[in-house]
Amino acid sequence: MMISKAxxxxxxxxxxxxxxxxxxxxFQELSVYxxxxxxxxxxxxxxxxxxxxxxxxxxxxxxxxxIGLDLKPNAVKTGMLFNSDIIRIVAKKIQQxxxxxxxxxxxxxAKGGSTLLQQEAVQSLINHLLPLAxxxxxxxxxxxxxxxxxxxTIDDRKEAAKIIHAMGxxxxxxxxxxDTSTKAVVDLLYDGHEFIFMENQRVQTRHTHxxxxxxxxxxxxxxxxxxxxxxxxxxxxxFIQAAxxxxxxxxxxxxxxxxFAYQSRLRGMNLEANRQ
Ligand SMILES: Nc1ncnc2c1ncn2[C@@H]1O[C@H](COP(=O)(O)OP(=O)(O)O)[C@@H](O)[C@H]1O
Ligand SMILES: Cc1ncc(COP(=O)(O)OP(=O)(O)O)c(N)n1
Numbered sequence: 057m058m059i060s061k062a063x064x065x066x067x068x069x070x071x072x073x074x075x076x077x078x079x080x081x082x083f084q085e086l087s088v089y090x091x092x093x094x095x096x097x098x099x100x101x102x103x104x105x106x107x108x109x110x111x112x113x114x115x116x117x118x119x120x121x122x123i124g125l126d127l128k129p130n131a132v133k134t135g136m137l138f139n140s141d142i143i144r145i146v147a148k149k150i151q152q153x154x155x156x157x158x159x160x161x162x163x164x165x166a167k168g169g170s171t172l173l174q175q176e177a178v179q180s181l182i183n184h185l186l187p188l189a190x191x192x193x194x195x196x197x198x199x200x201x202x203x204x205x206x207x208x209t210i211d212d213r214k215e216a217a218k219i220i221h222a223m224g225x226x227x228x229x230x231x232x233x234x235d236t237s238t239k240a241v242v243d244l245l246y247d248g249h250e251f252i253f254m255e256n257q258r259v260q261t262r263h264t265h266x267x268x269x270x271x272x273x274x275x276x277x278x279x280x281x282x283x284x285x286x287x288x289x290x291x292x293x294x295f296i297q298a299a300x301x302x303x304x305x306x307x308x309x310x311x312x313x314x315x316f317a318y319q320s321r322l323r324g325m326n327l328e329a330n331r332q
Contacts, residue, residue: 073312
């Protein structure tokens, strides 16, 4: 059996809703073999981030070498990288092992406001990682930080996507979750030529912890299976919509999304089709 393999280079979320835990659950649900290189351990739950413990560069390098020397990922994603030293070593290893199909989720701040990327590291992300990216998936505040511009209108989003594309990322998905002014949630995909709008109904819920990680992991899983970027982002949008709609209701704060939901729905549709 040939199995597609994906690697996440990201932080650990003890609460299981974001970070490598969200990524590995998403890979598994999309039938992709998941691997991880942990950059930092966070003490975190649905109420917020209580602690951040970056791993040593040696520990991160060794994980990447262990994977690079043996297992060949078909796609790779980066999440929480925390500082510029980590960004540099991750970029170096991605090049050394010729890992392609790279999805860069430029994680900067958790929903509760905790710093997951030091401010001084944004320039390193731009210099070292974006030129290697097949897809970069910023939310609106992250796109503002990367481009040093404020984003309020759709034209602002298009302009920001163009700037990030010019920094070297072949595709840009500017996610629209943070714009609560409309009933729809609109993500913008840019490939250097045209803009594609991907739209879904906004779900009214507080359980959105880990939406960005889950979405970018779904894109990565689909790329690992050989899908194109437009196909992968389309499936990822359906995956995250199901995960938000079918809420688990876990925890007293911002609960995790439901990583089972997308496959449960597909199984339900298959059962229905078999009955007819
Ligand atoms: N309330 C919501 N209802 C439906 N989709 C959402 C909602 N919030 C976020 N999304 C989707 O989840 C994904 C992550 O979006 P976003 O919240 O912008 O990123 P992040 O989690 O990185 O802050 C995007 O595809 C976005 O459209
Ligand atoms: C370890 C870790 N990595 C990333 C995040 C941020 O995840 P995100 O999907 O952007 O979701 P929110 O935290 O914003 O809900 C994280 N919290 N922890």
